[in-house]
Amino acid sequence: MTCTEHRRLQELKRYAILDTEPEETFDRITRLTRDLLDTPIALISLADENRQWFKSKQGLHLDEATREGSFCAVALESGHPLVVEDSLLDDRFKNSDIVQGPHKIRFYAGVPLTSPSGHHLGVLCIMDHKPRKLTHDQLANLYDMGRVVIDEIELRSLATFDCLTGLQQRQGFWLKARQELERSKRYDSDLSLILFDIDRFKKVNDSYGHAAGDRVLQQIADICRSQIRAFDTPARFGGEEFTILLPQTEIADAFQIAERIRTSIANMPTYYCNQEISVTTSFGVSSLNTSNVYSVTELLRVADKCLYQAKSKGRNRTVTIAA
Numbered sequence: 001m002t003c004t005e006h007r008r009l010q011e012l013k014r015y016a017i018l019d020t021e022p023e024e025t026f027d028r029i030t031r032l033t034r035d036l037l038d039t040p041i042a043l044i045s046l047a048d049e050n051r052q053w054f055k056s057k058q059g060l061h062l063d064e065a066t067r068e069g070s071f072c073a074v075a076l077e078s079g080h081p082l083v084v085e086d087s088l089l090d091d092r093f094k095n096s097d098i099v100q101g102p103h104k105i106r107f108y109a110g111v112p113l114t115s116p117s118g119h120h121l122g123v124l125c126i127m128d129h130k131p132r133k134l135t136h137d138q139l140a141n142l143y144d145m146g147r148v149v150i151d152e153i154e155l156r157s158l159a160t161f162d163c164l165t166g167l168q169q170r171q172g173f174w175l176k177a178r179q180e181l182e183r184s185k186r187y188d189s190d191l192s193l194i195l196f197d198i199d200r201f202k203k204v205n206d207s208y209g210h211a212a213g214d215r216v217l218q219q220i221a222d223i224c225r226s227q228i229r230a231f232d233t234p235a236r237f238g239g240e241e242f243t244i245l246l247p248q249t250e251i252a253d254a255f256q257i258a259e260r261i262r263t264s265i266a267n268m269p270t271y272y273c274n275q276e277i278s279v280t281t282s283f284g285v286s287s288l289n290t291s292n293v294y295s296v297t298e299l300l301r302v303a304d305k306c307l308y309q310a311k312s313k314g315r316n317r318t319v320t321i322a323a
Helices: 003-014 026-039 071-078 136-158 170-187 201-208 210-227 251-268 295-314
Strands: 039-045 051-058 064-066 083-084 105-112 121-129 192-199 233-236 241-247 270-272 275-277 281-287 317-319
Touching: 003 121, 026 051, 026 121, 026 233, 026 241, 026 270, 039 071, 039 105, 051 121, 071 083, 071 105, 071 121, 083 251, 105 136, 121 136, 121 192, 136 275, 170 192, 170 241, 170 295, 192 210, 192 251, 192 295, 201 275, 210 233, 210 241, 210 251, 210 270, 210 275, 241 251, 251 281, 275 295, 281 295
Parallel strands: 281 317
Antiparallel strands: 039 051, 039 121, 051 064, 083 105, 105 121, 192 241, 192 281, 233 241, 270 275
8 A cells, every 4th residue: 555545545544434324415515416417326435445435316326336347446546537328338338347347337537535635535427328418517517516515524524523632522433333343344344442531530620721731632633643643533522530441452452552542641730831740640441242232332331431440540641342
């Protein structure tokens, strides 16, 4: 995988949109695109590492498809609009499943969905079962609708991130957690969750002021990011409460990650206006398919129970589901 592709996938992950439920906002865009350009099929296709996943679809009864060799993959990799007037006359696609199989796609036009940072997240495309041409004005309309898709993705993202710490907030966490839960069930893989909060955080605000408390929250967020992998999801879940979603992670490994974060926080004081502020944190850790945990709600419930035990045992410690 190239560095550019890695950064693109990280950008796509940041938006926490893959494998989410259908949303009327995006379905409205594909309906308008289909009607505006008079085609039977319109799709918002987002490109994961090995697949194209359809956030919204009109006229095609697929949730996802293989990325390799697809129309959308070519448009994505080129970074430019792709128009195929007759797929049977194009050597790149004439033998592909979507052309030769039951869908019998003959016409395709797609524009990359490019984020403000310049990464191509996917494609807005239209398709038809018969050859056709696309005028310059029609291509411009398709491009404009693609910008609408990106604007909606950006607006959706702004609603899911905490402006103080830069972490996901509660809404964003739930979106990502549902995605990872489905992925874990699909591939029968591990999924663990860390829940922690700052011990006696009210005392920090009362003693040093809320600005100092904000600096503590920011530093804890930085520590979290430094101790986890790129595909883990840290979130600010409440005022001084944080959670970290850990895909492909057994509970023993999640415990070790929690301990690293807890120790780093305890050993790294925050400096604010020449004042040294030291805090500790208490952690609860849970894991999917352990002690009848099969949902995100149960992951949180069990982690919260463990966190409560950590508090009752004296704080500044980590308790797992096995405790």
